Every structure is written in C-alpha cells, then in structure tokens.
Amino acid sequence: MSHFRQTVECWQCGHPAEHSLFCRYCDSLQRPTADYFRFFGLEPRLKIDAANLExxxxxxxRLLHPDRYLRKSPTEQQYSLEATAILNDAYRVLRNPVARAEYVLRQAGVESLEPRARTLDPALLAEVFELNEALEEFRGGDRSVRPALEQARERFLAQRGEIDAGLESLFERYDESRAPNVLAEIRKLLDRRKYVQNLIEQLDRELATESTDAATSD
Ligand SMILES: [Zn+2]
Known part of the structure; x- marks a missing residue:
C-alpha cells in the first residue's frame, strides 16, 4: 500500500471520492478540501481564467447553498456550511492576482523578508525622503506643496502599474517553469508593491483630509 497517495472514500457509500466535492456514485457532498485551487477543481497556477473562476x-x-441541505443528513448539512465558507474565502483570494500570488507563496513556504532586510531601490528611497518632507510642510499648513504631492501620487500609481506588469510576466514564467527562483522574484516584487501601495494610500488620506478642511472652512 502506498503511503504517498491517500485514498479518500465517500463517507456515505464508500466508493473512492477522488477529492471531488460530490461523490460521483451517490452524489452526496463530501468533506470540503481547504485547498483553494483544488476546491475549485483548478490547477494551482498563478495565471487563471477569471471568467471561468467566476x-x-x-x-x-448554488450547489452548496445550505438551503439545499435542509432535508439531508446532519453530515451533509455540516459539510455544506463548511464548503460555503471555504468557497467565499477561496473566491476572494483567487480572483485577486496579488492575493492569489500571496496564497501560492504561502503554500510554497516563501516568506516575506523583514522590512529591514529588504533592499529598496535607492531612487525610491530618495523619493520617499522628499515626500516625507513635503508631507510635513503640508501638515504644517503649506498648501503650495499640494501639486508636488499630487505628482508624487501619480508617479507611485505609475510604479504600481509597472510592478503589476512585471508580476504578470513572472506569473507566466512560474506557471511554465515551476522554478523556485521565480517565486523568490515574485516575493520581492510583491513586497515592493505593498510598499508603494502604502504610500499611495497615505497620500490619498492626506490629500482627502486637506480638501475636507478646505470645504468646511468655506
Ligand atoms: Zn458516495
């Protein structure tokens, strides 16, 4: 007997259940897998067909809705609740390319580096230094730096766009090669994306506060 391939049997009829949600012999709902890709019956890939996922x-x-199991056994009622919860989590994660990549990296055991150990691009660091100075002046009431902040926001949006394009091609490379070094590159780019995204959100907050102030003082 193989120790590598676990045989799963239908809890109801005992036929092999082959990791699918429904038994193909008796049609009863099986204990749902917590693996998001397997749950959807998809290959674990970084690029997926969004329309097919939807x-x-x-x-x-529809098939897992708890209302459909009201007259079924308590086992199936329980499984339908569990499956519905997994379905919603899995869909939220898999439909979003960044969350999907984070999920694949976590499954592969590729951890994010500590912020201190990250090597950020010196040009970006210089820009963040300037940004912080401008933000300080802005908070101190200097409205003349507003255009500079708006331009900085535009640049960060453009950088995020470049990062997303880079991720897209790395996703393809990983799906073709399954090479661990590609996952490491994806990890770096995702960390960089998170950094840029935080800057954009910070600027959005600061710029929104300022326009509210202006609106209320009128
Ligand atoms: Zn069965």
Missing part, C-alpha cells in the same frame, strides 16, 4: 463560483454557490 462561472465556477456561481455554480458552486
């Missing part, structure tokens, strides 16, 4: 989501929402 279609599967609506199909499964």
């Amino acid at each position: 279609k599967r989501f609506y199909e499964l929402s």
Whole structure:
C-alpha cells in the first residue's frame, strides 16, 4: 500500500471520492478540501481564467447553498456550511492576482523578508525622503506643496502599474517553469508593491483630509 497517495472514500457509500466535492456514485457532498485551487477543481497556477473562476463560483454557490441541505443528513448539512465558507474565502483570494500570488507563496513556504532586510531601490528611497518632507510642510499648513504631492501620487500609481506588469510576466514564467527562483522574484516584487501601495494610500488620506478642511472652512 502506498503511503504517498491517500485514498479518500465517500463517507456515505464508500466508493473512492477522488477529492471531488460530490461523490460521483451517490452524489452526496463530501468533506470540503481547504485547498483553494483544488476546491475549485483548478490547477494551482498563478495565471487563471477569471471568467471561468467566476462561472465556477456561481455554480458552486448554488450547489452548496445550505438551503439545499435542509432535508439531508446532519453530515451533509455540516459539510455544506463548511464548503460555503471555504468557497467565499477561496473566491476572494483567487480572483485577486496579488492575493492569489500571496496564497501560492504561502503554500510554497516563501516568506516575506523583514522590512529591514529588504533592499529598496535607492531612487525610491530618495523619493520617499522628499515626500516625507513635503508631507510635513503640508501638515504644517503649506498648501503650495499640494501639486508636488499630487505628482508624487501619480508617479507611485505609475510604479504600481509597472510592478503589476512585471508580476504578470513572472506569473507566466512560474506557471511554465515551476522554478523556485521565480517565486523568490515574485516575493520581492510583491513586497515592493505593498510598499508603494502604502504610500499611495497615505497620500490619498492626506490629500482627502486637506480638501475636507478646505470645504468646511468655506
Ligand atoms: Zn458516495
């Protein structure tokens, strides 16, 4: 007997359940897998067909809806609740390319580096230094730096766009090669994206506060 391939049997009829949600012999709902890709019956890939995922989501929402199990056994009622919860989490994660990549990296055991150990691009660091100075002046009431802050925001949005394009091509490379060094590159780019995203959100908050102030003082 192989120790590597676990045989899963249908809890109801005992036939092999082959990791699918429904037994193909008796049609009963099986204990749902917590693996998001397997749950959707998808290959674990970084690039996925969004339209197909959405279609599967609506199909499964219908098939797993707890109302359909009101007259079924307590086992199936329980499984339908568990499956519905996993379905929603899995869809939220898989439909978003960044969350999906984070999920694949976590499954592969690729951890984010400590912020201190990250090597940030010196040009970006210089820009952040300038940004912090401008923000300080802005908070101190100097409205003349507002255009500079808006331009900085535009540049960070453009950088995020470049990062997303870079991720897209790394996703393709990983799906083709399954090479661990590609995952490491993705990790670095995702950390950089998080950094740039935080800057954009910070600027959005600061710029919004300022325009509210202006509106209320009128
Ligand atoms: Zn069965």
